[in-house]
Amino acid sequence: MTRALTSVQALGAFRDSLVARRDPQKPAVSVCAGTGCVACGALKLGDALRQEVDQRGLGDKLEVRINGCHGFCERGPLVVCHPQGYFYQRVQPADVADIIEQTVLAGKPIERLQYVDPVAGTRAVRQEDVGFYKHQLRWLLEYNGRIDPTSIEDYIAVGGYRALAGVLGGMRPEDVIALVRQSGLRGRGGGGYPAGVKWAQCRNAPAADGVRYIIGNGDEGDPGAFMDRSLMEGNPHLILEGMIIGAYAIGSPGNPVGYIYVRNEYPLAVERLTLAFQQARELGLLGRNILGTGFDFDIRLNRGGGAFVCGESTALMASIEGFAGQPRAKYVHTVERGLDNKPTNLNNVETWANVPLIVEKGAAAYAAVGTGDVSKDPWGGSTGTKIFALVGKVNNTGLVEVPMGRTLRQIIFDIGGGIRDGRKFKAVQTGGPSGGCLPESSLDMPVDFDHLAAAGSMMGSGGMIVMDDGTCMVDVARYFVDFLVEESCGKCVPCREGLIQMSHLLHAVVEGRATEATLTQLESLSEVVRDASLCALGQTAPNPVLSTLLHFKDEYLAHIREKRCPAAVCQALLTFTINEKCTGCMVCFKECPAKAITGEKKKLHVIDPAKCTHCGVCRAVCKLDAVDVR
């Protein structure tokens, strides 16, 4: 490893030497090794590529790069071939020989591996030709597909740590805070609190012993969300650089140590961050006397033990202190008394990752993207980009980064490619388990902190679950409430006891035992849980229920009045009947566990509704589509 860099200038010289050594025209094959692609076999693909390169003795002519998440999970494993930028999808180890021969050696694209737009039928040669990428603005994810996350040199070569050098080399801490404030950056963990305002509060909070803590929250726990994970795995130095800049701005001369809290279910993120810290220390970018400027700061990594509530800032701090992950009331803010009762500035890892970009671009250029006007009021809008995990019944699932203020329709249809299997859009759930379900009438709403909150949902950390007309909204509300029943820490009564009772009420609806009074009780209980709970988990927990009651009340009423689930999801309310397509093959007759089917060979079978347990086995085993469900 290179010797430590002892000045701001030395970093620039080091970068120049790295760039000079690299030939931008040298062929490179980049393999996405984000979670989705790894699940599709990306690591095997990478091994096969390296093996092929070795066998052909191409080691010095071609570089195989294993990257973090490229985003288009639906089509993994993804490969990009440089310098042409050819984009290949669903690549298998069997394609390796062709990639080397045709693309790397002959410079030609391989048509069968290209992405074909399912609607327009057009072939995409490069990433930017793909609809999924075309409508995005990838600021944070820009280098995810280009650098090796285990190489600090890769990061430095593309301009990494230049923002830090600029800050340490010529900005006062107050100026950094003013810059972040002017940029309009708001907390990406969900709260949307202006980062510059928070930093200033923490910097100005009295710290008798000179100790202030910086924390990066990487405890992403929402079902279906993987934004933070992809950043931590794909570009760990970006987060680290942001945190070092933040530490300089906020100041902790008494104990210059920060924490990053990562859930233990993200072993690769833990590994990549740990390696990144080590590399940064070796280069003099972390630890004592950073870049020879006399500024000290180091980071420790804390692993979370699998509690969803530990994403809540005060529960996270309790967890770092070694206590059970339970939130504390914040009537004295954590910027004044947080971790160990010291002033503490906690931001989500995505928020931290924005900081180097703001320094590089300048506040005005950053704030030019997004909604509202933040020049006078940091609450006046939502600026910059936001990463969303677009999942559910959408054609192009994946990781999406867009400017704040894009509409739900643009995200779901232009980028997401619309609804799967030609079905109809029904709702989108934003903000994780405590978010709300928004109906079709909300599709043209701009996605930013304030619009989502006004619509009864929230930004949350950026989960976006798309639902089609085969989704039962009552069942969705039940699913999220049941999730939160398990994740409630149990400290306060309304969340602990209220959620289990909400679950009982919702189960009554989906099982056909409810009356209209159940809905009244559900609404009044939601008010108690929302207004009386201690932390944001409980306060927002009724959102899925309240938003579905607001937008999809007719579905609740169908379950109650007609004992019918319009989406044919709720098992207890389904009616199975056999239609005239039945040939009397006896398969369902044999498989029915309740012995509810009568019939003879080659004669139409009949289901006895009194015996039927709605298990659906008959429908699953019938090859003739002769079992109807209603």
Added chain:
Amino acid sequence: MIVVINGRDLHARPGDSLLDLARRTGIDIPTLCHHEGLEEWGGCRLCLVEVGRPGGHGAARVVPACLFPARDGLRVDTDTPRIHRLRAGVLDLLLARCPESDTIQELALQYGVRRTSFVERKNPDKCILCNVCVRACAAVGANAIGTAGRGVLGEIALPFHDDPAACVGCGACALSCPTGAIEMVDTGFTRRIWQRDFERVRCSACGRPTLTRDHAAHLAGRTGLSAESFQVCDRCHREQAGARFLDLLGK
């Protein structure tokens, strides 16, 4: 520092919570997880009150009086229809958890809840998970009990549900429990609590049973005094101290 509670101007002391101030001035706010000798917890949510937004405009917000610090000029209402509704809702939930607790029944009745409108817990005990016992045990310095499990499945338990080794049998948990959920049986010179029998020390003055031998040893360790110092029961200790005091005054 003047705080206006229910329209009355009240003088608050630095460090006062709204609950401290209200209790001192005779304003009734119900609590279950609050205990004078322990750090606030903020979990039972019965002490919710409404406070005005700073500057006086915007909707009032709901906060727990036990944790909210008194601030000059703050307007507080402790018994609005909204607060009444929320407390009744919380008590309705607690009654479903602990239908047999007379503490909860009485409080619920004050808020018009005679029977819970929710599904009662199966095999209910009287524990409301307010954590007073755990905090008391920590304050004693024994740290013998804690919470096991999470959320609605949480319970107050010994380590691994069966190791009372750290318990000194002081009974602080049982005595501080607001609902009487912890069983402690004193029979002669034996105390049974947390699956364990403790020997109680015979008071060297009156001969009646006093604190447990383990508790005496624990206190001796914490204070640096001899174990013999803790062999006198509270009553005799007070009498002896009183006599010494009178001696000093020469009476």
